[in-house]
Amino acid sequence: MRFGLIKGRVVLSAMKSVSAIFVAALLAGCAALPGSGPSSSELSASDIEGGLNSQDYFNFKLTPEVAEIAGRFTPTRFADYFGIKGTEPRQRIGVGDVLSVNIWEADEKGIFSTSYGKKTTVQTSVDDTGRIFVPYAGRIRAAGLSVEAVRETVEQALVGKAVKPQVQIIVTGNQTNSAVVVGDVNKAGKYPISVAGTRLLDLVAEAGGARGKAYETEVTLKRGDRKASTLLADLIDQPRNNVRLVKGDNILLTTKPRSFTAFGAVKQTTLKHFPTETVTMAEALALVGGLNDLSADASAVFLFRFEEPEVVARLSPKDQHKLSDFPVPVIYRLNLRDAKAWFVARYFHMRDKDMIYVANHPTAELGKFLRIIQPALAAARSSQLIADDLDK
Structure with missing residues (x-):
């Protein structure tokens, strides 16, 4: 009987050791808990409080000054x-253009005069060689020249053939310009x-x-x-x-209907289309139901955006030399525990394809961890109760 009691205590001791090892392993792996994104501590390290964090993106605290620069910016x-x-660049005649050539003469007996008047209109077009044809003037170079230059050329070509000719050219079929x-x-x-x-x-x-x-x-x-x-x-x-x-x-x-996405500790993880021409950050959070009261860290609301280089240059002048002509990845952080931040969110305008991410509060991570190890704790507690009964 005593041998069986000793054997039972050895088994229970081993069970408690295994449970302790299991709990320790879970504690060591707490950082690897499943989550919807990076934690607030990972996104608020001292090296990204402002300015360039790495070669990958910029990070700025969303203050009224930052919101004024970035929130209402319109690209040019x-x-x-x-x-x-x-x-304005002077227009040139080109191949395929249709021209109306009006010719006046001083004498009603001229070659272009008619019984109705001293004017004749000739419709012509610029052929694939770049020339037009005008009766008695021949083939005139037109492509690449201005309307005035062609007018002068035609008028000079008619001197000696028409009676004091006056020429007007109107482009009626503008294919080139x-x-x-x-x-x-x-x-x-x-x-x-x-x-x-x-x-x-x-x-x-x-x-x-x-x-x-x-x-x-x-x-x-x-x-x-x-x-x-x-x-x-x-x-x-x-x-x-x-x-x-x-x-x-x-x-x-x-x-292209504009949209934004929301992730993390919000009540609705979703993609939302802009319901109106302008949507502020406060309105965007309202459209997804606001923050999750059970898990959100209100001091860690982030907006991810590809920002215009002009905006980043104004927000971080010291990094201006590192910018190119392409949009720059930027993270804006908003602390909604500060009452003034709500006014900032009220006039900070969202843009197409913006992403909002709300980090989990550290206590939410602890609660998630406790729920994961609850079965192991229950088993360890049962082992302890059995061991106490055997000791009696």
């Missing part, structure tokens, strides 16, 4: 890429560029306007090997973006 990419400095607009417009096509200058919005209006909402319509302009995109609404908000067009420009309008 079109103005930077396609702005024309100085006067034109731009193409396609995509989500009501009347896609090729449209001439006015001699007075045609701006981007002028051409969109001539094409019947966009099919979608202005704040959901992306305008892409391609000129040669350069290409850039912006929202149609930005052409209105920033008049500099409403650039003058040049021949050969291609414009594509695409309807």
Whole structure:
């Protein structure tokens, strides 16, 4: 009987040792608990309190000053890429253009005079050799020349053949100096560029306007090997973006509803489309149901965004030399435990494809850990009770 009691105590001792080892292993692996993303401590280390953390991204605390710079920024990419400095480039005649040549003579008996008057109109077009044909003047070089230069050439060619000729040339079919607009417009096509200058919005209006909402319509302009995109609404908000067009420009309008995503300790992890033209960070959090009261760390609300280099240069002037012309990965941190932060969130505007992440509170991680090891603790407690009974 005593041998059996000793054997039972040995088994129970071994069981308690195994339970202790198991708990210790779980404690050691606490950092490897499953989660929806990085913890607040991982995203708030001392080396990312502001400025450049690594070669990968920037990190800024979302203060009123930062929100004023980044939250209401409207890019002027079109103005930077396609702005024309100085006067409008003079238009040139090209192959395929249709010209109306009006010729007047001083005598009603001239070769271009008729019984109705002293004027004759000749319709001609620029052939594939770059020339036009005018009776009695012959084949005249036109491609690559201005309208005035061609007018003078035709007039000189008629001297001695017509009676004091006067020539006027009107471009009635402008194929060379034109731009193409396609995509989500009501009347896609090729449209001439006015001699007075045609701006981007002028051409969109001539094409019947966009099919979608202005704040959901992306305008892409391609000129040669350069290409850039912006929202149609930005052409209105920033008049500099409403650039003058040049021949050969291609414009594509695409309807792209804007959206943001929310992850972490929020009540609804989801993708949300912008319900209105502007959505603030406070409104975005409300759209996903707000923070999860049981797990969220209100001091660790993060917004991930590919930011414009111009904005990052203003937020971190010391790192300006490290920036390129491409969007820069940036993390903004907002501490909602501070009452002033709610006012910042109220006027910080969201952008398309922004990501909001709310980190878990450290106590939430502890609760998750305790739930995982609860079976092991229960087993250890049962072993202890049995051992106590045997000792009696």
